[in-house]
Amino acid sequence: MLEIKMKLAGRMMPIHPVVLLDEESWVLIDTGMIGNAEDIRAFVSVQEEISKLPLKAVILTHQDIDHIGGLSSFLEEEGKKRPFDVYAHEADRAVIDGEAPLLKFPADRLEAELEAWPGSLSEQYKRVLGQPSRPIVTRLMAERExxxxxxxxxxxxxxxxxxxxxxxxxxxxxxxxxxxxxxxxxxxxxxxxxxxxxxxxxxxxxxxxxxxxxxxxxxxxxxxxxxxxxxxxxxxxxxxx
Missing domain, CATH: 3.60.15.10 (Ribonuclease Z/Hydroxyacylglutathione hydrolase-like)
Known part of the structure; x- marks a missing residue:
């Protein structure tokens, strides 16, 4: 379990993504808010048993922006080196794939939030998650799977x-x-x-x-x-x- 700080609506608060280590790879459960990918990478980089292994999968517990916001960075960085699977449930898939709006973040609120971030991060989010050129979710999760x-x-x-x-x-x-x-x-x-x-x-x-x-x-x-x-x-x- 990680403990990192996320920024949302101008406030800082702790969140707890999870990293699972297997023999030849690691798995990330939830990616934090926009900007949190670097915090997660910083944790991984100092873990000797993890740092040299590839990211095999990202599991998203749900569609909220503080859980999927960091995904764009992982897709552009780790994903270009070695593709990984993104897991989600069918009922939230359309939002994560950019086919439907975030349930709790209307377009105007999302735009205001993105404006509060450095241009490189907000543009990355828009480029990867805002108008994805292909589906983001590659694996659907089902009850008791x-x-x-x-x-x-x-x-x-x-x-x-x-x-x-x-x-x-x-x-x-x-x-x-x-x-x-x-x-x-x-x-x-x-x-x-x-x-x-x-x-x-x-x-x-x-x-x-x-x-x-x-x-x-x-x-x-x-x-x-x-x-x-x-x-x-x-x-x-x-x-x-």
Whole structure:
């Protein structure tokens, strides 16, 4: 789990993408905001076991700009050296592929956000993700599919925050990579924030799906890592539905 700072609407806040290491490659789960690719590369560059390996795949938990914003840089830099797969759920694919607008970022707000970044970064985003010449998503993820990374990652479709939101369960370490389906605030595990969720009722129903997994640790994109009594915490949240 990485801890890096992203800038959004003039504010700085921590986010937590995840890197999975395999024997011959590495996988990135979520790419951060525009400009965060360099922060992720800086982390990878000082990890001796990762730095010499190629990026094999980027897994996007969902379409929000703070999760896909750094993708344009990876596609133009790492992708030109060695193509990698981009995974997403079908329900968010059209947005990521540039065929539909971001659900939570109207065009005028996106333009204002891009203007706040150096020209090279904003132009890169527009060039790669704004009007892509080809589909961005190369692999679609489905409910309960096991992705061949890190000894196996189980896909859990957890819609609500966005229609195509997924969480990922790493069975080998009993770790749930929750994306934005859960958040951690002051040490407390909470459901997706209602202020940034498309369908809150659906998001709460998605929490109940997590009860099927034996979870010892959870990584939330907003909040970081939490250990101890995770299943009991999830049961408590599910009881609210």
């Amino acid at each position: 096991i992705l061949p990374f890190g000894g196996g990652l189980t896909v859990i479709h957890t819609p609500g925050h966005t229609p195509g939101h997924v969480s990922l369960y790493h069975q080998a370490s009993k770790t749930l990579i929750a994306g934005d389906a859960l958040v951690i605030h002051n040490g407390e595990l909470l459901p997706s924030s209602p202020y940034s969720t498309v369908d809150m009722e659906q998001a709460l129903q998605s929490v109940k799906k997590l009860q099927a997994y034996d979870i010892e640790a959870v990584v939330c994109y907003h909040g970081g890592l939490l250990r101890g009594g995770i299943n009991k915490r999830i049961d408590k949240l599910a009881a609210l539905v």
